[in-house]
Amino acid sequence: SGPDFTSLEVGGVRARALTAASHILATRGPEKLSLRAIAESAGIGTTSIYHYFANKDELLLNLALMGFRDLHRQIVKFQTSPEYDNAMQASARAFFDFAETHPALFSLMFSERLMARHVSLRDAEYETFLAYQAVVEADERMPAGQRPNVAYALWALGRGIAAIMSSYPDGKLPPEIAERLFAGASYLINRRE
Structure with a gap:
């Protein structure tokens, strides 16, 4: 659920x-x-x-909550897609696709100002993270004891990408930066050793 x-x-x-x-x-x-x-x-x-x-902040909060609902749904949906080698790769692709197709919403969802003020937004992020963590913890390419740490580290990488995106106009990364960030993240996620 x-x-x-x-x-x-x-x-x-x-x-x-x-x-x-x-x-x-x-x-x-x-x-x-x-x-x-x-x-x-x-x-x-x-x-x-x-x-x-009540105000614009509450409306922004609701937009961010909707964004996490949609991201959560996309992470779960991608996990069963046959085009990916494993669920961890599929879930990461869902995260990055969401960031690329909804840059302004993605930046809003991870807004430090909104996160600091609203426990409901932190809870929504955590629930979405749990969907991602479940696939990382099921991935047998890593030692079992490291899987929870890897899940947090990869999620933090995604949050870092969100912070970088939000520093550009309209939340859009220049193509050369986006290509490097996503290629590097993909390499880390898809490594076999």
Whole structure:
């Protein structure tokens, strides 16, 4: 079972606001993410947004929680994909694909400011980490006693990539840096010895 995230009523004001916020974040960046812009994009009144979100920080938190829900689901889904040699490789690819396809959301999810303020976000990250840790601990290429440490180290590598991404405009890495980071991480994950 996955993390217990707040459910969204399909088509409801809350869901429409979060969908609009996600779209603005992805297409225009976090600087353009305001409650007014979200209300206009979602076709709802600003006061309706305040009914569901006390402020922009709470809305950002909910976006980050949705991101972890989606990342968790992607990690689990990739584990059964036949195109990967092992579940650890598949889970890492899910993590990196998510980072590459949703850079602004990925940066928001690992925001130091949000993480420090919201235990629910730290809990969501931990639940997502547990899905990754399970495949690392099942990988027999490493000594059993080292597997928990390897899981934490690889997750920290992913968080480091998130921090590097967030330091670039729109959270997008220059292609040459992205290629080197992902190639190096892939080498570490796929090593046979």
